[in-house]
Amino acid sequence: MTMTDNPSPITTRLDGEAPEIQVSFDILKRGAYASPVIVAVCAVFAGLDGVFSALYGMALVLVNFFCAAGLVAVTARISLGLMMGAVLFGYIARLGLIFLAVILVRDASWISLTALGLTIIVTHLGLLVWEMRYVAASLAYPGLKPRRQ
Secondary structure (H helix, E strand, O other): OOOOOOOOOOOOOOOOOOOHHHHHHHHHHHHHHHHHHHHHEEEEEEEEHHHHHHHHHHHHHHHHHHHHHHHHOOOOOOOOHHHHHHHEEEEHHHHHHHHHHOOOHHHOOOHHHHHHHHHHHHHHHHHHHHHHEEEEOOOOOOOOOOOOO
């Protein structure tokens, strides 16, 4: 075997199903379940401004998760090297977009920065921890664990 016989991660691409899309839809579903609770908590502590802030924060988080999964799914079909770069720089870009989305509304009359900030942080972490119970850590079942019959 020569060096050219080994596939390069720069040119190798992945074919088949995209488990990250399946996982992101599952996160979106769980976010829909959690959103009434988060909105209610923010309403209690920040009133109507808390409701709007929580809804805005939930939208930012769910769009962030979906964009991350879409970025991986699309670039993995092109090359693994591109996927690695897209994951790294996509993370930085998505953080920048969340920052920009918060900066643009920080002085709006309908926003509660405390409710918005807590919603973004708690929702990101909470949905990831919740989803860990349902993701298979196995190459046999990439994505979600198979359901018991």
